[in-house]
Structures are given as C-alpha cells and as structure tokens.
Ligand SMILES: Nc1nc2c(ncn2[C@@H]2O[C@H](COP(=O)(O)OP(=O)(O)OP(=O)(O)O)[C@@H](O)[C@H]2O)c(=O)[nH]1
Ligand SMILES: [K+]
C-alpha cells in the first residue's frame with residue numbers, strides 16, 4: 001500500500017467512526033476535503049503510469065450528434081444492448097469480460113445520429129486501477145449521457161458500486177454544476193459572498209477551512225446557490241464532470257410483474273430486455289429526453305422544409321445563433337434575422353433575432369445581409 005493509499009484508508013476509517021451530527025459537521029467536512037485532495041494525488045500518480053490501464057480513454061472518434069456510454073458490471077448485457085440499439089455487432093457471451101475494448105455503433109433516432117459506446121465491464125475498484133477500469137471510466141467521461149446497465153436479477157447494491165466508481169473518478173451523475181464561483185486574487189485574504197442564504201452546513205468558517213486545506217488563502221468566493229459541503233469541495237478540488245445518467249435495468253424477462261412494477265416507479269430507471277427487445281422504444285425516447293435533444297428543420301426560401309434531415313441540437317434553450325453555428329461558422333457574420341414557424345413563436349411565421357430560443361421541431365429560414 002502506498003503512503004497516499006494508507007492515508008486515504010486512515011481518513012475513511014476516521015470518517016466512518018465519527019458520529020454524524022451538528023457538532024461534528026465541521027470536522028467531517030474537513031475530512032472530506034482532505035480525502036478529495038488525497039484522491040486527486042492518487043489519481044495523478046496513477047495516470048503517470050502507476051495503475052493498470054493508465055488514465056487514457058479508448059481512442060474512438062466522436063461522431064454524430066451526441067455520445068452515449070454503456071457502463072456496468074461484466075455480463076449485464078451491454079454488448080447485446082449495443083447490437084439491439086445500433087445493429088452493430090459486438091460480441092456477446094455468457095462469460096465475463098467478453099468485451100475488451102470500446103465498440104462504437106450509431107443509433108438513428110428522430111433524424112439524429114447518436115453514437116453508442118459499448119465498453120468493457122468494470123468491477124469494484126475500477127477507479128483506482130483494477131482491470132481496464134480507469135480506461136473505461138475515462139471513456140465514460142467523454143460521453144454526453146452515461147447509461148448504467150444493470151442486471152435485473154442481481155442485487156440492487158450493484159447500482160451503488162458502479163456509481164461509486166464513477167464518483168471517485170470525479171464524475172457527477174444527474175447533478176447540475178454548482179453555482180459557485182472562486183476567483184483567485186494576489187492578496188487580501190478570503191472573501192465569501194453569499195448571494196443565497198446557506199442552510200446546508202457550509203458556514204463561512206467551514207468554507208474558509210476547506211479553502212485553506214487547498215492553500216487558497218486569497219480568493220473571492222461567490223455562492224449563488226444553497227451549497228452543500230460536498231458540492232463546495234467539488235468546486236475547490238476542481239476537475240469534475242457533470243453528466244446525465246439513465247439506469248437501464250436489463251434482463252427483465254427474468255422478473256415477476258410485481259418486481260417490474262417497483263422498478264417502473266423509480267426515477268431515471270428504464271426496464272428493458274435486450275434479448276427479447278422489450279421496451280426498447282421507451283429507452284430510445286428516454287435517451288433523447290436525457291440528452292436534451294431537439295430537431296430544427298431548415299426551410300430554404302420558397303421550398304418546403306426538409307423533414308428528413310433535421311439539424312439536431314443538444315442544449316437546454318438553444319438560441320438561433322447556436323443553431324446557425326451548428327450549421328456553419330460562416331453564417332453568423334452575415335446574419336440579418338430569421339423567420340421561425342413552430343411552438344417557440346406566437347405568429348406563424350415570426351421574425352426573430354439571433355437570441356431567440358428555439359423549441360423542438362421548429363422550422364427556420366435564415367435571412368442574410370446582402
Ligand atoms: N435473459 C436475458 N439474458 C440476456 C439479456 N441481454 C443479454 N443477455 C445475456 O447475458 C449474457 C451477457 O451478455 P453480454 O451482452 O455479453 O454482456 P456484457 O455486459 O457486454 O458483458 P462483458 O462484455 O463481458 O462485460 C449473454 O449470455 C447474453 O445472451 C436479456 O435481456 N435477458
Ligand atoms: K459477457
């Protein structure tokens with residue numbers, strides 16, 4: 001065991017045996033900050049070549065409108081699912097670690113090209129270098145959506161084990177990035193501005209102690225949300241990736257109706273059977289929603305829109321400007337205004353500027369300066 005590993009184990013033990021209450025909150029917060037810092041050091045050591053697999057993802061080119069990664073324990077059915085969704089054959093078999101590298105496929109859905117990455121199975125300890133774990137998680141980090149694939153016949157604890165690996169690697173699932181700004185300055189100490197009242201344990205004293213742990217002694221902190229200690233540490237420690245996630249419960253052909261009813265009520269869960277092709281349509285539409293995808297149809301002057309080839313955007317509240325830039329860089333410098341038909345406008349069509357926000361299935365015609 002390296003010294004870093006030993007220190008981590010020691011702090012984890014201390015955290016576990018400390019009672020969790022108001023009086024110990026500050027102490028626990030500090031342990032968390034120290035742990036985050038040590039994990040970062042460990043991560044740096046491993047990506048320098050210490051741990052198995054290195055910190056690099058698999059070298060698969062990003063193509064299409066968005067990228068979705070399949071992450072899960074071995075033999076939960078990731079490769080079977082890739083083939084079901086994309087038609088691309090990825091070897092599936094009853095033994096563990098059938099897949100040894102990243103296999104990309106393309107799912108066509110509502111005019112969009114969605115790249116799906118089948119990945120090798122991961123096991124506990126993946127983030128710290130077991131098996132190809134680090135490579136798999138690095139690849140997951142490049143995705144716009146992570147699908148955590150679970151075997152319906154396996155214990156629910158598997159979900160938490162997989163999540164923990166991703167979390168230990170700095171990935172945050174279904175979490176918005178914290179509205180916290182930290183600006184370094186040359187001198188003048190720590191200045192904390194609470195735009196929103198802090199009710200979740202992050203006192204100014206606590207924040208200051210965490211910052212000092214990271215040797216940040218001259219900074220301005222702006223708290224624009226009611227922030228938890230964990231989320232504050234995430235900002236201070238840095239290098240976090242915020243990615244939406246779906247929990248795909250596969251092999252439901254092995255469940256009873258009663259068991260299925262329970263899964264159906266859990267948020268972000270999609271029950272499927274990859275083998276029997278059950279509920280695949282629901283999964284596709286859940287992928288679409290989770291990626292914030294929308295289709296915009298272009299309409300050349302005097303012609304009907306091209307409904308077969310939408311321009312696909314994935315963004316919350318995309319503007320006309322974002323749409324134009326997705327089409328071509330050369331458009332915006334010549335942009336005058338646009339005509340829009342659809343649910344984002346009151347009149348059909350309506351003349352709009354570059355900051356207008358588009359809705360799914362809007363039709364647009366760009367008018368350029370001549
Ligand atoms: N009953 C049932 N079996 C399935 C389903 N999907 C996959 N399987 C079986 O589960 C086994 C593992 O499937 P794979 O697709 O190889 O699983 P994987 O997650 O890619 O496995 P690794 O690449 O080894 O990590 C195979 O025997 C599949 O036929 C399903 O929906 N129901
Ligand atoms: K397998």
Ligand SMILES: [Mg+2]
Nearest residue numbers: 078079098099
């Ligand atoms: Mg596989």
